[in-house]
Amino acid sequence: MAQCKKCNKKIGFLDYAASGICLTCYKIEHMPQSDEDVELHKHRVEQDAKIDAIMLTTETAPNLNITKRIEIVTAECAFGMNMFKDLFAGVRNVVGGRSEAVQKTMRDSRRTALYELKREAFEVGANAVVGVDLDYVELSAAGNMVMLVASGTAVVIED
Incomplete structure (x- = not known):
């Protein structure tokens, strides 16, 4: 996945501007924006870096000292298979193969759900999040x- 040259945010195919920057950075550079919009984008980039x-899929690890358990966090990601993916998956089901x-699609949804889980914890x-289940x-x-x-489970661990 590509990264924006300005803010280092991961950008997908639909968010990609021709100059190698995300659409938000492109709009900030080339279109009049309010100071509030620019600050909001900077805040989101800083938040993404902290997230x-x-x-862990386990409750503990040898080198992590959990100082506080906060609460259970969840993230959901619903995704659909388009007609062509369904068609080819059906053919694979008959003839075998991957x-x-x-x-x-499933890999992208997993990455999205785990990112959202980190965001909820933040x-x-x-x-940190322990006992992660998918x-x-x-x-x-x-x-x-x-x-x-x-x-x-969202937790606080020692640095």
């Missing part, structure tokens, strides 16, 4: 909508 919390399109004052839930009978739920 890089430790995440569906790279479905795997990529907002309640935690610097659950996939089928939302529709047709099987073309899936929700990923990430949950864990």
Whole structure:
């Protein structure tokens, strides 16, 4: 995934401007913006840098001293398979093999859910999430909508 040359934010295909910067930085440079919009963007970039919390699937680790357990945090990410992904996944189901399109969609949703989990933890004052669990839930009978739920315990650990 590409990074903005100005703010180092990860940018996806739809957020990418031609000059290698995110759309928000592009708008700030090339379109009149209020000072409030510029400050809001700077705040989001700073917050994203702080969110890089430790995440564990276990409750403890030998070198981490948990000083405070705050609360359970969750993040949800619902995603759908478009018609073509469904079609090719159906063919793979018959003939066997891996569906790279479905795997990529699930990988992206996992990354999104874990990022949102870190964000939730940061907002309640935690610097780590322990006991992380990922659950996939089928939302529709047709099987073309899936929700990923990430949950864990927000904690404060010693530096």
